[in-house]
Amino acid sequence: MILSDKDIKDYIAKGKIKISPSPDFETQLGPCSLDLRLGDSFKVFKQSRYPYIDLKRPFDVDNIMEDIVIAPDSPFILQPGEFILAVTMEDVLLGSDLMARLDGRSSLGRLGVVVHSTAARFDPGWNGKPVMELGNLGVMPVVLYSGMRICALTFETLSSPCENTYQTKKNAKYAKQEKATASKISEEFKLHHQLQPTEIKEIQQTNVNLNSWPTSNASSVANAGWPVVEGRFYVGNKNSPVAVCTNATVEGIELDMAKVAICGKCVTENIGIEKIIQNIIANPNIRFLLLCGKPSKGHYVEQAIMALKQNGVDKEKTIIGAVGNMPHLKGLDTEVIERFRAQVEPINLNGETSSASIMQIVEQCLAQNPGPFNGTEIKVEKPEEIEATGPFDWVEDPNGFFVVSLRPSQKKIVVEHLQNHKITKKVVGDSALDICYKIGQMQMVGNFEQTVEHAMYLGRELQKAELCLKNQLAYEQDGEIEMLKERVLPTVEKAVKENIYGWHD
Secondary structure: OOOOOHHHHHHHHHHOEEEEOOOOHHHEOOOOOOOEEEEEEEEEEEEOOOOOOOOOOOOOHHHEEEEEOOOOOOOEEEEEOEEEEEEEEOOOEEOOEEEEEEEOOOHHHOOOOEEEOOOEOOOOEEEEEEEEEEEOOHHHHHHEEEEEEEEEEEEEOOOOOOOOOOOOOOOOOOOHHHHHHHHOOOHHOHHHHHHHOOOOOOOOOOOOOOHOOOOOOOHHHHOOOOOOOOOEEEEEEOOOOOEOOOOOOOOOOOOOOOOOOEEEOOOOOOOOHHHHHHHHHHHOOOOOOEOOOOOOOOOHHHHHHHHHHHHHOOOEEOOOOOOOOOOOOOOOOHHHHHHHHHHEEEEOOOOOOOOHHHHHHHHHHOOOOOOOOOOOOOOOOOOOOOOOOOOOOOOOOOOOOOOOEEHHHOOOEEEEEOOOOOOEEEEEEHHHHHHHHHHOOOOOOOOOOOOHHHHHHHHHHHHHHHHHHOOOOOOOOOOOOOOOOOOOOOOOHHHHHHOOOOOOO
16 A cells, blocks of 8 residues: 555654655645755766676776765766666654655656666565665757755555664675665575586685696697697696686786696787687697786777687687677687687676785685596697898998987987988987988888898887887997996986086087
């Protein structure tokens, strides 16, 4: 039975419904509802390091939402398409024989403002400030004010008082909330759910002898020079079933490498993932891939790998369902990709940088190791390796030659072009890149049998010059860079003034 205005006042008078501050019945009480006013606390989404919200992973609320508190009667502008959380000004306490429903005001709905998307019911015993899920479905911004009537509560009686009120529930996540509180749905997921379908169970400690495990092709893995593809990684125990990808995180994650086969970074969802796949399928002992660390901006490696496991690739070898900029695995045969999908179970720990937390998952993987993958061995083709030797006979450029120097007082790199030992042009720039572009534009390098070699030489010298300029080091064309270990100068101007390097303009 829904309470009438008379019953609402009677329940409030008897303390069966508690509203604080006390409502103004003249303006807030309707025939069968009580209006509540907009509070001063809001939570809004902001751009963050999370490319998406994984409900099975605890997410850092401070990284995806921010709190905004406004002054009384101050405006809050709700933009079209925006979704925010807001609280009422009133605290509400319900008796054990009552429930309440929250509804938006029709006057706001006609402007496109919705007050709730799902959270309309308040259970018996509920206590706190109601949180509204405000959205603007309209085409124009709407200005809301703290203290304005924003929603209405209707109250319904139960057939009998409930045995367990909201406050006595073990998982009453939003009890006694005083401000806009973000979703806590990740608390409902347990770790073993996260690690499905292998159903790794939570354990306290493992004492697993990795070297005692039965291994498949373990000796051939070692003899073949595994890992087979170079990259930025650490190699641990090749018998371990665990590989770890730290995304864009390079430092700060320190793991027990006696329990991990390989641990390294990956910042792109194409060539980076291709290297991961090749190294993993070359070691059949690896059965788990932990994806942790901070994602590289615009390249969602962990999401791409999870999508690859679930969906595979299309005819163009694009990862189906990947959201990154370039999730293409064109450098791999389909057979290699499918072997990876069959061999490895990826575990998404997106954003996790705690070494201890990552090692807890490693321990669980060790305890649930299914053993080496017994599929047909796939050999990863290595490209031909050519030893670079020199020097070679240098042929003069018919267009002339370049002299590279620095102008420290202006923080410039200077390139003089000489023909017949006379300076014909002088190119001045801030960086090696700028000067390379300009020299290429002007076609200052001759077109002859060693054009490429001369251009590569000039690029090397310009990069050396830029390094010296930025680090206040002496630059000499064709010479080695001498790093200063003891004496560090605060400014280029000081070096020029004291003529420490013998620089001259």
